[in-house]
Amino acid sequence: MATLAPLPADAALLGEAPPSPAGPLAPEDRRAVALPPAIPLPRALQTLRFSVRQIEFVFRWRRELGETFRFRGMLDDEVITITSHPDHVKSLFTAKPDDAPSLTGESPLRPIVGPNSVLTAIGPRHMRQRKLLLPPFHGEAVARYAQMIAEAADREIDTWPLHEPIDLASRMQAITLDVIMAGIFGVEGLPAKGTPERSLRDTIRWAVGLSVRPEAQLFELININREEAAGPLKRLLAHLDKQIYAVIDHRREAGDAAERADILSLLLQATDEEGTPLTDRELRDELLTLVLAGHETTANSLAWAFERLVRTPAAYDRLRDVARSGDAAFADDDGWIEATIHETMRSRPVIPIIGRRVQKPWQFGEFVLPAGSSVLMSILLLHHREDVYPDPFAFRPERFLGVKPGTYTWIPFGGGIRRCLGATLAMAEQRVVLRAIARRTDLVAVDPAPEKARHRNVTMIPAHGARVAVTARRAG
């Protein structure tokens, strides 16, 4: 087995942040508002920088203003705070749902997936949708997908050219899109040509391809703070909707939902308390949410894993050793695969920031925010705290060897009642695909310099899609 890059003798792998009291103030607590320091930039410039260069933006202002800071929103009295302290995160994740609802309903996703999906709804509607959708994403349900994921990975790896640059993010998307489509529509493998599911899959691939082009950022800016999409995004969505509605019509006509186990069939049978089924528009919002949330994130997380690994030889060698030892298809004897995924998601969280709106005056360490404030938890900054993760910019899977990541210090899937619904599926996909690639291929970086992170919509992705070349491939 390859040796690991040695740590300095006295280096700790994981540490702890000093405590910082946080939570809603008790009704009798009349403490005055004490706002964190504000970023000294004009409002429009802040918004632009945050939207286009969020990564540099948060690291810079954390360095200059401390772990809790504020930027001024577009409205005069709007308070938007960014924090990266585990105690602050805990106070928001464990809050009563009405005290700190999610901000996803106001995020750039809203014009795309609408206001009604499990991702964008809040309150009782959110809880209802979440309860409905949880069972197909539970461990047991997901375990049934392992073989299908392995087959999708093998099919994809077989197509990779040797000694030519390939962009792993889009290669991973081919796998994760097939997996999520199988779960949602119950189609095993690639949907057959000429079916509405196949047209939908092809349209999604095309739309995702467009969204990585540079002009897409402009479309995002056009849609900031909008409820309905505008401009080119509107036209693109109209095209996508046509395909989704065709799939829904096709299924309604078939009338076989009760005999099927896929998620669309489950949604077609669901009713609210009055017995009313979901409308086509509600179904569309839910399906698009699951397809979009469910494949690009996982694909980019896998791309990041190899972006890091091909530049960290000791960790990569050990992964290949583990993946190639024994013949149990899904073995991870010493937990190295799991640790590699945990470290990838720590150092390159695909969703770098999540938000809640506090509905009561709330303490965050030395500060007190008024009711109605938005609070953004920077996953990226939290995951790069020197006190929690010594040497935070190094890629060291050994931090997580035999260690369960902390609920409030490792939060790539968010937390509380809004924790990612697909986390178990995403972990299973990463385990199986990481292992298959490490077992079957040898990859090298096309450019030895680390790939920069690029911010796109709500995700943080490798700027060049994690470009690698395959130098050797073994049979599946």
Ligand code: HEM
């Ligand atoms: C590596 C892959 C993934 C990452 C990093 C990720 C990350 C996240 C994050 C950060 C949130 C917000 C949590 C919060 O606000 O506390 C979220 C929510 C969500 N994710 Fe994922 N996700 C991934 C894969 C998936 C998959 C495979 C699905 C499958 C359908 C999925 C479906 C959802 C849904 C439906 C929500 C909304 C949950 C709610 O608001 O109740 N995600 N995800």
